[in-house]
Amino acid sequence: MIEFKHVVKSYGDKVILHDLNFTIEDGQFVCLIGKSGCGKTTTLKSINQLIPIDSGKILIDGNDVSQANKAELRRHIGYVIQQIGLFPNMTVAENIQVVPRLLKYDDQQCQEITDRMLGLVHMESYADAYPSELSGGQQQRIGVLRALAANPPIVLMDEPFGALDPLTRDDLQDEIKNIQQQLNKTIVFVTHDMNEALKLADVIIFMDQGQIVQMGTPEEFLRNPANDLVREFLGKHIVDQTTPTKVEDFMRTNPITVKRTRGIHECAELMARRSIDSLIVVDNQKHYIGTVTVADIMHYGRTVQTIEPLIQNTARTVQIGEDAKDSFEYLLSTNADYVIVLHPDQTIAGIITKTSVAQSVAKNLWGEEE
């Protein structure tokens, strides 16, 4: 259990941590999140005393960390940083063994630890490689193993996956969550990425200007964001009190439009290129006029120069703010491919297609995609 009691830290006049109070239970995955400069990293580094606090107390299992020998304390708390920081003069195995060696484990123990650790991430064959011979993702896997090697109950991670490409990051997130649950670690994890926090955390602590704005489970955050800043961080993840029902919630914006004076061939070519079978026609002020279909162009294309004579006004249009349900029913019950959504001034806002219907069904079934 990690307890913060009235923790204060400032640099000169600038207050970084402002009377911080919270408790982290054993075995929890806790994400500290907030804007840069909100004090999340300072909070993290005060736990292993890399940054000493001005006043207040930080207790680990009831023991005040400021009373402990710093080096000794850190050997029992894992630490992973964004820049990875594997020692380039040591092999992968030697890096993993750093803390066990500091704790004076014997050779055989160190060897066993190395094997077991590398097994966790299926990198057994890399024991004798040097960090410079590994990819970024592999390096950070070893960075995590180095932190776990001496089996510390607590692991601190400072934006560990921030510098990795999205796919690798996703893999490592899965692995660390897995390892955390498997080994039952308490992990304190700093991030500025709400996706990451929602995916990994049991408890999220949202900080702003050195204070906790909100602390709770991802579910609580999604249901009940404490203020606008939290809401902004949650962004598209937010579950609105009223589930989206309006046409604008489902429409695809930026449909392909053409002016009425365009030539036949130009339009036919455009449709072929974008693999669509009709175009929305607008006037010079971008007001909706009608549609033109590939079938009509094929039929009458030889007799006319521009698409103007071929414009039809049969497509269904709706105004922004209308209920999407009617449009969905229309799409499903007729052969129409789309419904055109218009702004009040008759300019094009977007279109609703059968794909939009499918997405909304998917969303209701499985929640928001990433």
Added chain:
Amino acid sequence: MSALWSTYGDMLLAAIRTHLYYVVISVAIGFVIGALLGILLSRVPQISKIVMPILSVFQTIPGLAFIGIMYMWIGMRPLTVIIALATYAIFPVLKNTYTGILEVPDQYVEAARGCGMTRFQILWKVELPLASASIYAGLRMSTIYTVSWAVLAAMIGLGGLGDFIYQGTTSNNNTLILLGAIPAAILALLLGALIDWFQRRHTPRGMRKEVRR
């Protein structure tokens, strides 16, 4: 050539031996002192920002003047030469040790602290190994400089390859000058190569790319 060898051969070998002796002893002493001072200064970068420029000014005092002063003070003894050469050998090592340590990227020191290393362990296991390329470069520089400065030993009559050069300049004999200068140059190259070889042997594979940079 063979005539030259029969005349000067023994003398030349003796001179090389003396020269080498001065260089090895002086560089060894200079290296130890320079590395220690460099490490100490790297602990207090604020103070070092003032100290380093002063030391580098000292480095510009001509070797000739310094050896002269030492001669008046200590007399015509090998010790005079060794003190003078060792003093000059300190600075390149000191400077490279100091900057090498300061240039170790923060992430490694931070990771080492986070792992629970003591200050000494961080120095020994992380900072010095990562600064080693720079320290080797300082050692190489010191050695090569010292080979040429050791020529000055002859000025106060203490032998080495400088003997040939001085005799050559005073008697206007170019052959003698070359007889001193060429072995000195070869000696500098050989010692430099020896240090390179040693460095390659002792640099872990994972860091060799950085060294080549």
